Amino acid sequence: MSAYICVVVLTVSALGGATVVSELLSRPTNVRLTSHNLNLVLRWDPPEGTASGLVYTAMYKSSVTDYRIGCENTSSLECDFTTLKISPYGNYTGRVRAQLGEESSNWAESNYVTLDTDTFIGSPTVSLSSNGATLEVSIQDPVFSISTLRNVYNGVTYNITYWKKGQNEKARSIPDIQQHRLVLSDLDPRTKYCVQVQINTDRNPNPSQHSSITCESTANEQEAPWVAAMVAFVIMAVVVALLVVAVVYWKSISQFLCPKDALPPHFEESLLARPNSNMYLNMQSPVEEICHPISIIAGDRTVEEGDPLEAAGSSFSQQPDVIVEER
Incomplete structure (x- = not known):
């Protein structure tokens, strides 16, 4: 009996030593909800000691809705919620969890984002002439993922900074410009200037990213009208010369463009010669008609009273033979 008990104890001990108790998966780390040009993207870092084959499920919710699935069983470390009917004025948060087989980690929550006030506005595009x-x-303006800059923000202004190339420390700024176009007039001729623009809005406390630096050279103020006049004169001279050539050599030009095709002489002779066929000759000569006079003699007949149809029938039946004499 004691031996049996010892065997049972040893068996249980052996089984207990072979069993692996898996701990709960760690949650993803550094979870953050970001917005750039009114998109909405949840990003995270993998949990510590990440095993291969790990996938994630990400969800989001607004201040007036429950959590909704944005990405499921994805191996990526981000999930884009932009296409899931979000509002440019909504307040959103997200969460994500890791999954390995049938095991899942706890949810890792993100920060809250109000799109119109927290989004990072991209840089505008600037061109100079x-x-x-x-x-x-x-x-x-930069292109937004949903809506447009002017539709979301009522007050949009531009801060324009310009300077002579190589003299950044002497840059000058023009703030609170509302128009898309502006003429910089206090410039030196034949000098290269560089321009950079930044956007400010009424509700977003963060200005946009700076535009790329764009440079262009000014021309000589005195040469501009002269150059335009010279170009116009050259164009008019070329047009007049072409018209004169066309009038003087019009006949040659027309013959060259539309040549007259001439038939070979033997073709003309064959087409103009009189046909020798018998049919054509018979058609040209008058045809003599032969006629024979004839006389038609009908006998006397009477129509009896009665049915008109019967009378007509009887008249036809009683009609005498017609004698045709040829003279």
Whole structure:
């Protein structure tokens, strides 16, 4: 009996030593909800001691809705919620958990983001065009993932900074510009200037990213009208010369463009010669008609009273033979 008990104890001990008790998966770390140009993306880092084959499920919710699944069983370390009917004025948060087989970690929560006030506005696009000793600045707003900059923000202004190339420390700024176009007129001729633009809005406390630095050279203020006049004169001279050539050599040009095709002489002779066929000759000569006079003699007949149809029938039946004499 004691031996049996010892065997049972040893068996249980052996089984207990072979069993692996798996701990709960660690949660993802550094979970953050970000927005750039009104998109909404949840990002995270993998948990410590990440095993191969780990996947994630990410969810989001607004201040007026429950959690909704954005990504499920994804191996990526981010999930884009932008296409899931979000509002540019909504307040959102997200969460994510790790999964390995049938085991899951606890949810890791993110920060809250209010899109219109927290989104990072991208840089505008700037182009320059020179007109004499002035530069025209054209500004194009960044493209938003949902809606547009002007639709989301009522107050949009531009801060324009410009300087002579190589003299950044002497840069000048023009704040609170509302138009997309601006002419910089206090410039030196034949000088290269650089321009950079930043956007400010009424509700987002963070200004946009700076635009890329764009440079353009001004022209000589005195040369601009002269150059335009010279170009116009050259164009008019070329047009007049072409018209004169066309009038003087019109006949040669028309013959060259539309030549007259001439038939070979033997073709003309064969087409103009009189046909020798018998049919054509018979058609040209008059045809003699032969006629024979004839006389038609009918006998006397009477129509009896009665049915008109019967009378007509009887008249036809009683009609005498017609004698045709040929003279």
